[in-house]
Amino acid sequence: DKLAKLKLQSGVIILREAYSGYVPLGVFNVRENIKYAMNGEYKEFESLKDSLVYCGTKLKIPISKYVKQSNLLKELLHSKQTTLDSFFKKSPDLQQ
Incomplete structure (x- = not known):
């Protein structure tokens, strides 16, 4: 709700x-905890790995x-994020 009001989008991985x-x-339970978290202070991390190290302490x-159990976490930890710009540069047939 808060992100929608701010016209922002976000992604999240919930570890339960x-x-x-x-x-x-x-x-x-998840919705209420997310609402609570959105109203509190937040932490920023340089990488997913850094955020997981922090989560491991909690x-x-x-x-x-x-x-080990999450295909998503394994994939994200072992890949680099691709921007649309770099994607189109790698694909000459898609350039305008």
């Missing part, structure tokens, strides 16, 4: 823990388990 003594309770389950 479930272990003996704590089981997350559905999408409502989680009970080792961050390596998340990376």
Whole structure:
């Protein structure tokens, strides 16, 4: 809601823990926690790897388990982001 009001977009990867003594309770729980997080202070990181190292200090389950189980995290950690500009430069048939 807040990003929409600011006419901004963002992406997020949510790491949820479930272990003996704590089981997350559905999408409502995620939505409320995201709203709470959007109203608080935030941290900026130079890279996804830096952000995962930080998250590892806050989680009970080792961050390596998340990376091992997540195809998305593995792909993002081992690839470089491509801008549209660089994509079109690499593809002469798509240039105008």
